[in-house]
Amino acid sequence: MTPTASTPPADGCIDTQVVDDHILLIGINRPAKRNGWTPVMFRQLAEAYTRLDDDPALRVGVLHAFGDHFTAGLDLPVVAPYLQRGEELVPAGLVEPYNYGQPGYRRRQKPMLVAVQGICYTVGIELMLGADIVVAADDCRFSQLEVQRCIMATGGATLRMSERAGVGNALLHLLTADVFDSAEAWRCNFVQKVVPAAELMDTTLTLARRIAAQAPAAVVATRLNVLKAIELGQAAAVADFVPVQKLLAASEDAAEGVRAFVEKRPARFTGR
Incomplete structure (x- = not known):
């Protein structure tokens, strides 16, 4: 299926859609800027994750993106002032999408699947590693390139890359800021399935439906x-x-x- 997209504002938005009564689709919607992340998008994402946990009818979440790319990462000119001031981009009290137990935030209880395509940089990798199961299109390009911008990956990559792939593989990608493909992401256990791009959403939804059918x-x-x-x-x-x-x-x-x-x-x- 093709998820329904709204016309996003200039600073992007997060669209949600319930399918099959129990599955919440959470769509990153700023394709004109390769889904570059802004503060309003982070807030809306946390609200969507909170909705998933709070609605008893919902059983599984699926994070996906509109357009050709999952995300090019942070819209740095917009987000940099927050980083310089040490301000959080997600309001306290909500479910924190990176899911690494920050004080003042809730941790997600229900399962989250992620469907990634095209470019998936920085925050995109961290969001997928903070989820549970990742399906990647075979056209993906990944990069954890924070060191190129004199910032540190603080959305969980330093924790989870080594957990999934071992210290050497984690530092290979964290310290070189290289671009790697879906096959390498699968080798490192960052993704669980690699499928043709045309099959991405159908494959992910098949998994979501199977999980939603369980107790x-x-x-x-x-x-x-x-x-x-x-x-x-x-x-x-x-x-x-x-x-x-x-x-x-x-x-x-x-x-x-x-x-x-x-x-x-x-x-x-x-x-x-």
């Missing part, structure tokens, strides 16, 4: 347990096994899962 509470619990193991260690994640499983097992969806198993049919989960 919502179990999806959230599984995602959070994986993150806890990465961030706090195996023991912290294992400590959640029994109490979380007890809560899940007492739900209506758990009973529906058993019925579906016995009746040999797909489960119809309600999120209760």
Whole structure:
């Protein structure tokens, strides 16, 4: 499918669209400037991520972009004054899209998929690494080029590139500011699938629909347990096994899962 786009203002916007009742499409909309990021776009993105978590009907988010490119990165002349003053671009109290646990911000609970195409620089890489599953078109060009501008990647690249690819591979791309392709992004585990550009949204939505068909509470619990193991260690994640499983097992969806198993049919989960 082709997501619906509004006519964006000069400083861009974030469009949202609900599909199949449970999937929130979140579209980066400033194609005339290669989706260069402005403060208003960051605020609207955080609001969209917050909507995903707060709406009980929504189960999965899909971040995508309008136009030929995912993003060329920050609109630096506009954003630089914020960096110089040390000001945050996302209002406190919202879900922070980079998802690395900044004080004063909420962390996303529900799964987020990302579909990237064309140029995907700096903040684009950090947003996809802060999500859960990334599908890349085979025409992508990636670059974490902050060092070329005498700034540091502070949206999570210094944390997650090494986590995904190892220290050497992370520093190869962080310190050289090189441009690399989708095959290299896949080699480094920055993306999980590479597909022809024409198949990008359909492939991503197929994955989103499959996740949305599962028991919502179990999806959230599984995602959070994986993150806890990465961030706090195996023991912290294992400590959640029994109490979380007890809560899940007492739900209506758990009973529906058993019925579906016995009746040999797909489960119809309600999120209760």
